[in-house]
Amino acid sequence: MRRILVYEALSGGPPSPAAADPALQAQGRAMRDALLEDLRRLPGLRVSCALPPAGSAGDLDDAAAGAVRPHPGETDLAFLCRAAAAHELVWGIAPETGGQLAAWAAALPAAAWLGCTPAAIAQASSKRATLARLAAAGLATPWTVAPALGPAPRWVVKPDDGAGTCDARVFAARGEAEAWAAQLAAADGAPPQLEPWVDGEALSVALVAGGGEPARVLAVNRQRIVEEADGRLADAGVAVDALGRAGDPRVAAVAAFARRAVDGWPGLAGLVGLDLVWHPRLGPVAIELNPRPTCALVGLSAAAGENVAAEVLRRHARALATRRETAGA
Incomplete structure (x- = not known):
């Protein structure tokens, strides 16, 4: 046992x-x-x-x-x-913030750790590095679609290694956002992420990855994000598989977008999540990738119609078997 x-x-x-x-x-x-x-x-x-x-x-x-x-x-x-x-x-x-999750993964043998590699976690822990990687793979990000957002988009400032909406704030003008970012950098010693704000519907995709197999989408979820009067953002929960249950015609496009993001990223394994915005004209725009289970884990097995933990264990066992075969070759 x-x-x-x-x-x-x-x-x-x-x-x-x-x-x-x-x-x-x-x-x-x-x-x-x-x-x-x-x-x-x-x-x-x-x-x-x-x-x-x-x-x-x-x-x-x-x-x-x-x-x-x-x-x-x-x-x-x-x-x-x-x-x-x-x-x-x-x-x-664990949160990616401060390198906690990456440190956990690095401290344990790969055979024991059910999740992404330390290198994949470290890169995904940076919103700046994440968007650069996804843009290089040809996926839409706030910066790649910025010219199509109009002459005066809003801007958002958030910690580069923050989780979700923690300490994120939206500004009407880039100058205001840059001034706030400079204050945060002076106080914390680390420059925050500054990017154009993409209007649209906040979504997330739960996927299972690893084991030498293509990533598989488990659910396309709707995120509930509240903007306060001062521009601060708050997470109000997630509706797991909301688009799938509604038969939303965007599911196929969102799923394909998420699979491209994950399959092109070595070291992602186990349950991972992609946050994106569906822009009414531009379609899916990537916001960040979570190299770990997210709040969508609650109710995910029921939505997917399977025990998602069993699939993670199966893929992990397959990855270990492949390593042993390669080492013995």
Whole structure:
């Protein structure tokens, strides 16, 4: 029986600064629970779950969860490595911000890590690098379609390695956006991402990748993004497979666009997500790629009509078998 550890950074392990936000912690718990449910339906697995330090308020029973808890003063990376030593497989979900997810992937053997390679995560963690890569592959991005947006598009400023709408803000004029970006760079020491704002419908695509096979689209989702009075953006949730359930005629074009983005990117594996905007004249425009499961994981298996965790495990096993065959050749 294979032992697998589920470690979601906002709901388990050493305390994370982002976990102080109740909304983010709730999202993390929902993703964790969806993954645990899928994995526990599969035969031949003994599933463990990372929980907060002993004495912390929790929502899972230790025995039922197969709990693994951090030691006092333990860092997330030290906890990950210690816990991983007692498991054959590790499914980690963490923000790309600050290089956390890439560090997790780099700390574990490829045979144990159920996800993208460290190099793929590092590149996808930068919105600037992501858009450059996708543009080089011939896919539409805010910068490549900028000339078609009109003489005075709005502009958006966001952390280059941020997650979703965190700290993103929209401005009416480029000068205002550049001034705000300069303030952020002076305060944080890292230049944020500045790009033209693309009007349209915010969508996301959930895909499974890796195993030497083409990526496969699992769901085309509608994102609910709210713009506050001061231009700040807020994530109001995701409607999983909203376009697929509605029989939306754009599904085929969006799916093909997403597959091109993922198949042309070495090292992407497991569940990944592409965020895009459907512009009424220009069609799909890529915004960012998430090298990990996203909030669309909740309800994804039901929408896809399959256990998506089983497909990730199958592709991972196939990738390992291919490596062994290549090494023995």
